[in-house]
Amino acid sequence: MAKLRSRVRDAAEHALARHQYVAPVDLLGALGWLPAPRVQEWRQGRIPYLAQVLPVGPDRLDAVLGYLREWAGERGMVATELDYPAATRDRWQLRFTADGEQALERAFRTHWISPELSEGRRRQLETRQAKAPDLVVNIPAGDWECAACGVAEPAGEYLFLEGGEPLCLGCADLGHLVFLPAGNAALSRRAKKESTLTALVLEFNRRRKRYERRGVLVERAALELAERQCLADEDLRARRRERDAVRRADADVRFQAAMAERIRELYPGCPAQRAAAIAEHAATRSSGRVGRSAAGRALDEQAVRLAVIASVRHLDTGYDELLMSGVPRIEARERIAADIDRVLRDWA
Structure with a gap:
């Protein structure tokens, strides 16, 4: 369980840096156990209880919640229990477990909020998190x-x-x-x-x-x-859009430069021009790529690694040719896995 404890603490630290709070549901997503589409379906009332779609049993969930409480105690986080209303007409309260056991339900609803937040900011955060989905x-x-x-x-x-x-x-x-x-x-x-x-x-x-x-x-x-x-106010909004477009373009250039620098930090052997191209591709606004995710914008190591792997997969292996020849995606990825590892080792 030592590895799981380390993963929970790392995920909690990343969530705290990005959002100033840590929620168990978000933590499960960071661990790779709870994809965002499953959370959306659950919030919309399509899944009876959240544990139904998790790939782990009660023992592992108890361990994760215990490690999260341990970390929160060490960091002096503020425990706040929030409701999870469903995106249904009657807004009924969503369940996390099959039997609705109260202690576990409370543990899942508990958000750990940074003690550095002001009281007013904390109330705003609590109100936003407890708001019913559309x-x-x-x-x-x-x-x-x-x-x-x-x-x-x-x-x-x-x-x-x-x-x-x-x-x-x-x-x-x-x-x-x-x-x-x-x-x-x-x-x-x-x-x-x-x-x-x-x-x-x-x-x-x-x-x-x-x-x-x-x-x-x-x-x-x-x-x-x-x-x-x-x-x-159409004219006013048109002028504002022009200013915002310039501001976003400048921000994108700075962010792509920061990502390229982060790529070179993690993979010193990666050519500077290639790192810049990877960053530009992964961080393109509204692309849906990993660079525009919350982890990508935080320059999280795993997110940057995924961006580099995606580039290597398409430019340094025969992956695209395998797909075009009819090889299933999963099998194609297995075939070129060794090639990706070789390039990453050379760059590292």
């Missing part, structure tokens, strides 16, 4: 049937899942909302603020194997009000 409506790829009214719906018709059952918007009491496509951040933000009831619209991207936002459902009156507000 309701979510899906765009299904195939035909389906509403579990409440029994009406057959074609592919593309909005579907609301509750308790694992598909509901049409009418049966989910969301039929009066109108769709606002993604793309205008100011309009979406204002419409959500003015609307008493809202729901995110997601669609599963088969290529990327993840749900992606397509827009939001809001009340018609809220959308009309938001449109008037956006028209009133």
Whole structure:
């Protein structure tokens, strides 16, 4: 268990540096036991209890929670128990364990917050963490049937899942909302603020194997009000966007330089030009690559290593040729694993 204890402490330190608090759910994700899509499904009420999707048993979970408490005690962290409301119409409290054992449930709900935060900042953090997730409506790829009214719906018709059952918007009491496509951040933000009831619209991207936002459902009156507000200050927001674009470009250049320096620190044998190219590719804004993840922005060693491995895989091995010849992805990665290790050893 010594290795697990070390992994828990390292993950907790990284989480503290990034967020100024550590939550057990986030820690399980950092350990590689809880992918983000499973957390999303659980928050949306699609998974009865979180332990159901974990690849480890109760003994390992107890050990992780114990190591986290030990670390938090040494660091003088402040324990705060927060609720986890589901993204359902009734906002019921989510469960972590099969039997709902109170001690374990409390341990999972406990967030360990930095003692350096002011009281006001701590309250803000607690309020944000305890906020119920947005309701979510899906765009299904195939035909389906509403579990409440029994009406057959074609592919593309909005579907609301509750308790694992598909509901049409009418049966989910969301039929009066109108769709606002993604793309205008100011309009979406204002419409959500003015609307008493809202729901995110997601669609599963088969290529990327993840749900992606397509827009939001809001009340018609809220959308009309938001449109008037956006028209009133359109020129001001245009000037602000220009300034923000310049600022983001400067920030991206600085971040890519810092990542290239971090790559050279971890892999001194990597040519400077190659390190710069890896950093530019991995840290491209809105790319979804590892460099734009929270760990990547923190220049976490594992995140940087993954960026380097991705570059080596595609440029220094026959991986792409194997894929094009029909070799399954997992098998192709196994075949070129030794080649990647060789390059990393040379660079290290």
